[in-house]
Amino acid sequence: MKTYSKILLLSLLPIAYATASEASENKTKELKPETRFVITIIDTGIDRKNETLNKQLCRNTGEMGLDKNGNDRATNGIDDDSNGYADDLHGWSFFDESKNLQDHHGHGTHIAGILHEELKQLKLESQFCFQILKYYDSDEPANNLLKASNDSFRYALENHSRLVNYSGGGYSYNKDEASLIQKLAAKYVPVVAAMGNQRLNTDEMPFFPASYTTENIFAIAAANTNQTIANFSNFGKKRFDFLAPGVLIESFGLNNSKSYLSGTSQATAKVSALIAYLMYQEKNVTNWSELKKNVKNLRAVYLTKKQKGNPLFVDTPFIQKFKTSSVDAFGEP
Numbered sequence: 095m096k097t098y099s100k101i102l103l104l105s106l107l108p109i110a111y112a113t114a115s116e117a118s119e120n121k122t123k124e125l126k127p128e129t130r131f132v133i134t135i136i137d138t139g140i141d142r143k144n145e146t147l148n149k150q151l152c153r154n155t156g157e158m159g160l161d162k163n164g165n166d167r168a169t170n171g172i173d174d175d176s177n178g179y180a181d182d183l184h185g186w187s188f189f190d191e192s193k194n195l196q197d198h199h200g201h202g203t204h205i206a207g208i209l210h211e212e213l214k215q216l217k218l219e220s221q222f223c224f225q226i227l228k229y230y231d232s233d234e235p236a237n238n239l240l241k242a243s244n245d246s247f248r249y250a251l252e253n254h255s256r257l258v259n260y261s262g263g264g265y266s267y268n269k270d271e272a273s274l275i276q277k278l279a280a281k282y283v284p285v286v287a288a289m290g291n292q293r294l295n296t297d298e299m300p301f302f303p304a305s306y307t308t309e310n311i312f313a314i315a316a317a318n319t320n321q322t323i324a325n326f327s328n329f330g331k332k333r334f335d336f337l338a339p340g341v342l343i344e345s346f347g348l349n350n351s352k353s354y355l356s357g358t359s360q361a362t363a364k365v366s367a368l369i370a371y372l373m374y375q376e377k378n379v380t381n382w383s384e385l386k387k388n389v390k391n392l393r394a395v396y397l398t399k400k401q402k403g404n405p406l407f408v409d410t411p412f413i414q415k416f417k418t419s420s421v422d423a424f425g426e427p
Contacts, residue, residue, distance in 0.1 A: 137202030
């Protein structure tokens with residue numbers, strides 16, 4: 095069975111999404127499908143008290159408006175769009191099989207905040223939305239984290255995800271997880287995965303899902319402020335893609351606070367934003383090696399495309415191929 099660290103880096107009908115402004119309009123009006131780029135965050139949920147992040151949430155139009163009895167579809171307890179989940183307006187909690195996405199741990203909120211800030215740096219946050227899939231809680235892990243995790247991947251596969259940000263993992267291969275990620279690859283959905291925070295060589299002890307060889311996996315290690323690998327980060331050569339800032343990263347905490355956390359999770363969120371941006375510019379991705387090359391050569395990509403109004407990511411110098419031979423995230427170290 096796949097194992098997880100308790101501290102966390104530490105056929106269905108498709109659903110459609112609509113913007114927050116559309117949600118406030120006349121509920122009887124037919125709502126248009128979501129046009130924003132859907133980033134799936136598989137984590138500990140999100141702080142629903144955070145208005146900035148609430149505005150960034152995807153909205154499932156199949157669970158919006160009024161049902162035939164005049165009740166709000168978002169709260170009527172009915173699977174109005176027949177996708178298998180009742181009232182999944184912004185995503186789903188596979189931790190307790192509910193629509194309750196409230197984060198009690200803080201990790202998922204921190205990750206969502208990093209994604210938001212990176213997209214905000216590009217003045218493009220309005221073009222992206224977050225689909226929240228909760229598979230982990232604070233002090234009460236689910237009875238089967240692997241099932242909750244796989245169910246999250248399955249939901250992303252069947253419900254319009256364009257990119258999956260994944261901050262968990264374990265040291266055992268799982269065929270169902272591998273199959274789901276392969277199916278996401280067939281739909282050209284990247285899975286940006288943290289490599290773990292145990293200072294281990296993943297060539298010798300693979301850390302999944304980051305260590306899967308599926309072409310859509312982006313395995314991310316954490317860098318310190320010197321732009322070298324952080325002392326807590328897992329490392330390896332066989333399954334490694336990018337190094338990104340992962341030490342004392344500022345983002346949202348619970349209850350509208352700010353917090354500084356370290357881990358390959360934080361590095362992963364930064365790379366996810368970068369990849370989402372490139373996919374947004376390209377519209378369609380059909381070549382994984384080209385996408386990875388574009389991430390590596392972001393400066394050249396900007397110069398080639400001559401995009402206006404989209405400044406370079408502040409952390410672009412940190413996004414680099416890890417070339418050292420030394421072996422050297424998961425949770426807060």
